[in-house]
Amino acid sequence: MACLSAPDRPSRVALTPAEWLGRAFAIVLLVAFALFFVVPLIWLLIAPTKTDRELLLDAPLAFGSLTTLADNWRALMTFQSGLIWTWIVNSAVYCSAALLITLVTSIPAGYALALTEFRGRQTLLAVTLVVMLVPGTALVLPIFLELSAVHLIGNPLAAILPFSFFPFGVYLTYIYFSTALSKDLLDAARIDGAGELQVFARIAMPLATPVVALVAFFNFTGNWNNYFLPYVTLPGRKSPIQVGLAELLSNVPAFNPTNAASTTISLSSLALATLIAVAPVMIVFLFAQRFLVTGLTAGGVKE
Amino acid sequence: MSIRPDPAASPARGGLRQSADHRSSIERAQRRLGLAFVSLYSLFLLAFGIFPLLYAIYLAFTKRGAFAGLTNFAKIFRDYRFLPAVEHVGLYLVVWLAGLVVLVVVLALIIHAIGTRWLSTGLRFLYYIPGALAGASSVMLWLFVLDPTVSPVSFVLHALGLNNFVEAMQSNRLPVVLAVIAFWTGAGGWIVVMYGALNNISRELIEAARVDGAGPIRTAWSIQIPLLRKWIAYMVVLSFAGGTQLFVEPRVLSQASRGVVSQDYSLNQLAFLYAFKQSDFNGSAAISLVLLVVALILSVLFVFRGGLFERT
Numbered sequence: 001m002a003c004l005s006a007p008d009r010p011s012r013v014a015l016t017p018a019e020w021l022g023r024a025f026a027i028v029l030l031v032a033f034a035l036f037f038v039v040p041l042i043w044l045l046i047a048p049t050k051t052d053r054e055l056l057l058d059a060p061l062a063f064g065s066l067t068t069l070a071d072n073w074r075a076l077m078t079f080q081s082g083l084i085w086t087w088i089v090n091s092a093v094y095c096s097a098a099l100l101i102t103l104v105t106s107i108p109a110g111y112a113l114a115l116t117e118f119r120g121r122q123t124l125l126a127v128t129l130v131v132m133l134v135p136g137t138a139l140v141l142p143i144f145l146e147l148s149a150v151h152l153i154g155n156p157l158a159a160i161l162p163f164s165f166f167p168f169g170v171y172l173t174y175i176y177f178s179t180a181l182s183k184d185l186l187d188a189a190r191i192d193g194a195g196e197l198q199v200f201a202r203i204a205m206p207l208a209t210p211v212v213a214l215v216a217f218f219n220f221t222g223n224w225n226n227y228f229l230p231y232v233t234l235p236g237r238k239s240p241i242q243v244g245l246a247e248l249l250s251n252v253p254a255f256n257p258t259n260a261a262s263t264t265i266s267l268s269s270l271a272l273a274t275l276i277a278v279a280p281v282m283i284v285f286l287f288a289q290r291f292l293v294t295g296l297t298a299g300g301v302k303e
Numbered sequence: 304m305s306i307r308p309d310p311a312a313s314p315a316r317g318g319l320r321q322s323a324d325h326r327s328s329i330e331r332a333q334r335r336l337g338l339a340f341v342s343l344y345s346l347f348l349l350a351f352g353i354f355p356l357l358y359a360i361y362l363a364f365t366k367r368g369a370f371a372g373l374t375n376f377a378k379i380f381r382d383y384r385f386l387p388a389v390e391h392v393g394l395y396l397v398v399w400l401a402g403l404v405v406l407v408v409v410l411a412l413i414i415h416a417i418g419t420r421w422l423s424t425g426l427r428f429l430y431y432i433p434g435a436l437a438g439a440s441s442v443m444l445w446l447f448v449l450d451p452t453v454s455p456v457s458f459v460l461h462a463l464g465l466n467n468f469v470e471a472m473q474s475n476r477l478p479v480v481l482a483v484i485a486f487w488t489g490a491g492g493w494i495v496v497m498y499g500a501l502n503n504i505s506r507e508l509i510e511a512a513r514v515d516g517a518g519p520i521r522t523a524w525s526i527q528i529p530l531l532r533k534w535i536a537y538m539v540v541l542s543f544a545g546g547t548q549l550f551v552e553p554r555v556l557s558q559a560s561r562g563v564v565s566q567d568y569s570l571n572q573l574a575f576l577y578a579f580k581q582s583d584f585n586g587s588a589a590i591s592l593v594l595l596v597v598a599l600i601l602s603v604l605f606v607f608r609g610g611l612f613e614r615t
Binding site: 029030047104118139143146164228243 | 345
């Protein structure tokens with residue numbers, strides 16, 4: 001494996017047969033998995049340019065035509081008079097409202113946990129860690145029961161508020177501030193007469209851009225892709241796009257032949273809808289590409 | 304972190320007395336700010352972390368508002384759908400976790416060994432992108448991939464003896480199918496995490512092993528993997544806890560396969576049916592609580608024993 005590279009070894013040393021085999025095995029594995037991860041995505045990019053017939057008969061990775069893409073687009077947009085846009089707008093509203101609240105709550109909390117002393121600090125930190133590791137879905141039904149007890153089901157707040165509870169963001173901020181800022185630096189500012197709020201606003205915040213971006217990234221992408229919670233708390237037209245997507249599925253005759261509804265969705269329109277649903281997160285991924293691959297994301301893959 | 308800075312260590316300005324006053328007033332201000340800063344977050348923690356848990360406990364142990372002891376639990380354990388659901392989730396976890404640990408570690412080691420920078424970065428990014436499709440959209444895409452009539456890899460499916468979508472959804476294949484989907488969306492993220500952890504292993508250590516004659520496999524087995532242990536444990540704990548929560552995947556597959564995948568395939572689906580089909584919130588809370596307790600135990604053990612959060 002190390003034989004793949006060895007940048008500091010004198011190059012062009014003849015390979016033993018075992019090394020050669022090892023290298024070949026490694027390359028085959030890397031290529032095979034690259035295909036595994038990428039081929040479905042390429043297919044998804046191509047499928048909306050085809051008719052259902054072409055999807056079935058043509059080579060799977062052959063491009064259809066732009067006219068077909070336009071047709072599929074129109075068909076999708078006219079489905080229940082543009083319901084898909086309602087879902088997209090819902091997602092955008094829920095996720096951005098939640099993002100705002102998350103930043104306002106978790107950045108100061110992480111700062112306080114890292115750099116100030118108050119009673120209950122250790123407990124709050126421990127509880128945050130534990131809750132952070134509990135999968136979000138574990139609390140969905142209890143949260144549903146709670147929200148239904150206060151009659152919030154169907155209200156946008158039923159997504160926005162739970163989406164804004166983001167212990168992982170608090171943890172990230174806590175780690176960031178406790179490693180990137182020293183108490184001495186803050187003390188120096190205090191001795192110069194800066195008040196506590198000024199210390200936060202003038203010294204900590206200007207240095208916090210990376211962690212704000214990180215928290216925003218995980219919060220937004222996680223919420224955009226969240227299915228279970230809004231599925232139970234925001235049914236029907238209030239749904240975000242992920243829930244809507246699954247809803248579309250029941251209007252695809254190929255999957256539900258018993259469905260006699262007059263408005264149906266073709267397979268290629270469903271593929272197009274999937275593509276539209278993931279587009280915002282894809283775009284965020286492309287922009288965040290540089291930091292995503294460095295390993296800073298440790299733990300960010302929590303569902 | 305809990306040790307206060309020693310007052311004597313910092314240069315005192317003005318008289319000693321004055322400086323002590325000043326310091327304690329700073330400490331008071333800090334306490335106030337600290338509390339103010341965590342207050343909003345603490346509200347959310349109470350409302351969407353602690354309270355739902357307490358409410359689930361309350362519901363699970365009551366029936367129509369009266370204390371019911373363990374009857375709700377007895378009922379769900381006796382439910383003919385409960386054990387099969389446990390078995391489904393268990394099988395899926397075994398397949399998925401085994402595949403995840405082996406493949407993620409091997410792929411991360413290989414990618415880490417690549418000397419060409421753009422290649423290593425590019426591969427990590429390629430492996431990571433499917434993460435953008437977490438949730439319903441990945442299952443939606445895999446519906447197509449697993450349908451031999453439209454799949455881009457229909458030759459693979461045919462080679463495996465799958466000639467139509469329903470065959471691919473047979474219950475004995477489902478744990479593997481679900482594991483493949485989960486791996487496709489989640490593995491890239493973990494590969495990147497492991498890669499980051501591998502970067503933290505000192506070069507001298509690896510160099511010393513090579514001087515001592517260790518080949519790449521020996522180095523990986525005796526040095527790199529043992530040093531990754533904490534991270535592997537982290538991955539297993541999070542994935543296990545997340546995996547027990549299986550919901551979206553079987554739910555969408557069930558919808559798409561005309562019931563070939565049953566509606567009560569996983570435990571969370573069963574909890575969902577209790578709440579929404581049978582209007583039995585107590586039974587639903589009991590199932591949720593069982594799952595939640597598993598996740599909590601794992602999480603507490605890991606936070607206090609796992610060694611990854613030592614700084615606290």
